[in-house]
Amino acid sequence: MGLTNNTNPSIIRNDILEQTQLLGFTLTGICSAEPPESFNMYQNWLSNNFHGSMDYMENSVPLRKNPDSILPDARSAIVVTLNYYQNNIHTKGMPRIAKYALGRDYHKVIKSKLKKLSKNLQEKYPEATFRPCVDSAPILEREYAKRAGIGWYGKNTCLINSQRGSWFFIGILLTNLEIETDKTAIGGCGTCKKCIEACPTGAIVNNNGTWQVNAAKCISYLTIEHKGEISGNLKPLIGSWTVGCDVCQHVCPFNNIRENQPLRSALTTEPDFLNKRSWPSLQEIMQLSYEEWDTLTQGSPVRRVGFEGLKRNAKINLDNERR
Ligand code: SF4
Numbered sequence: 001m002g003l004t005n006n007t008n009p010s011i012i013r014n015d016i017l018e019q020t021q022l023l024g025f026t027l028t029g030i031c032s033a034e035p036p037e038s039f040n041m042y043q044n045w046l047s048n049n050f051h052g053s054m055d056y057m058e059n060s061v062p063l064r065k066n067p068d069s070i071l072p073d074a075r076s077a078i079v080v081t082l083n084y085y086q087n088n089i090h091t092k093g094m095p096r097i098a099k100y101a102l103g104r105d106y107h108k109v110i111k112s113k114l115k116k117l118s119k120n121l122q123e124k125y126p127e128a129t130f131r132p133c134v135d136s137a138p139i140l141e142r143e144y145a146k147r148a149g150i151g152w153y154g155k156n157t158c159l160i161n162s163q164r165g166s167w168f169f170i171g172i173l174l175t176n177l178e179i180e181t182d183k184t185a186i187g188g189c190g191t192c193k194k195c196i197e198a199c200p201t202g203a204i205v206n207n208n209g210t211w212q213v214n215a216a217k218c219i220s221y222l223t224i225e226h227k228g229e230i231s232g233n234l235k236p237l238i239g240s241w242t243v244g245c246d247v248c249q250h251v252c253p254f255n256n257i258r259e260n261q262p263l264r265s266a267l268t269t270e271p272d273f274l275n276k277r278s279w280p281s282l283q284e285i286m287q288l289s290y291e292e293w294d295t296l297t298q299g300s301p302v303r304r305v306g307f308e309g310l311k312r313n314a315k316i317n318l319d320n321e322r323r
């Protein structure tokens with residue numbers, strides 16, 4: 001498609017950076033929307049059955065191979081991040097919820113900001129096309145974030161920004177606009193193995209020289225995505241985690257605030273994330289009616305766990321407290 005109006009890649013870039021800042025995104029990077037180079041790595045992860053029962057990941061393979069299948073003629077990926085860090089102190093008898101799930105559902109928060117961004121850009125570039133992608137869209141978002149200079153892959157497979165750590169969500173706006181790009185991020189864990197040693201279930205594994213998370217053993221997967229019974233040997237290892245798990249990010253030195261790294265683990269400024277919910281105790285969760293669960297989880301990422309799943313997890317936590 002021929003784009004005619006004000007399509008200087010450098011001017012478009014400046015427009016975007018200005019707008020993403022106004023929308024409250026933490027970081028913005030831009031890269032080409034060429035097919036992902038890590039696609040083979042993704043297939044390898046699937047072939048090891050590290051995706052557990054997340055069949056949708058297998059079903060979406062053809063779509064993940066090329067962003068063109070999500071947005072025809074996609075030329076650029078505008079990659080944004082939103083910091084979600086906040087402290088959460090866990091007390092006995094209460095559910096333990098990973099930081100990312102403490103506030104409003106991030107899909108909704110980021111998608112609404114990306115929609116505003118695409119609406120504003122559309123007004124300026126009427127011939128352009130856009131498609132927001134947040135987590136659930138079939139795109140290997142971490143690769144595009146790396147390509148856009150946002151961060152590099154840690155051994156825990158999180159995307160790590162050397163200045164900010166890893167407590168952030170990633171959103172992508174695909175477009176057919178050609179935009180001046182950033183340089184691919186460079187960095188690495190060096191000899192550190194803290195996350196591997198700290199992972200309660202030993203889910204971080206080296207597979208032919210590549211660090212991968214075996215989701216079938218990961219507490220985040222088990223407590224959120226896995227439906228039905230959790231195998232007996234994994235239950236004690238889940239400990240007090242009710243929804244998700246923060247351990248491999250919590251121990252990561254790149255999330256340690258230092259005098260010369262003040263942005264690491266900086267408190268989120270996003271009101272929708274800061275607005276934490278009050279959760280009932282584990283005992284009360286066990287007694288919830290469906291209607292009560294429905295009201296309690298509206299607009300929260302905890303809803304994904306499901307009614308039965310939340311009760312199952314609360315029971316495991318209570319059993320573990322009694323051990
Ligand atoms: S989220 Fe928890 S269980 Fe999963 S890899 Fe990290 S430390 Fe291990």
Ligand code: SF4
Pocket residue numbers: 154155156157188189192193194195196248251252253254
């Ligand atoms: S804890 Fe260490 S090995 Fe793990 S991601 Fe962070 S820097 Fe890398």
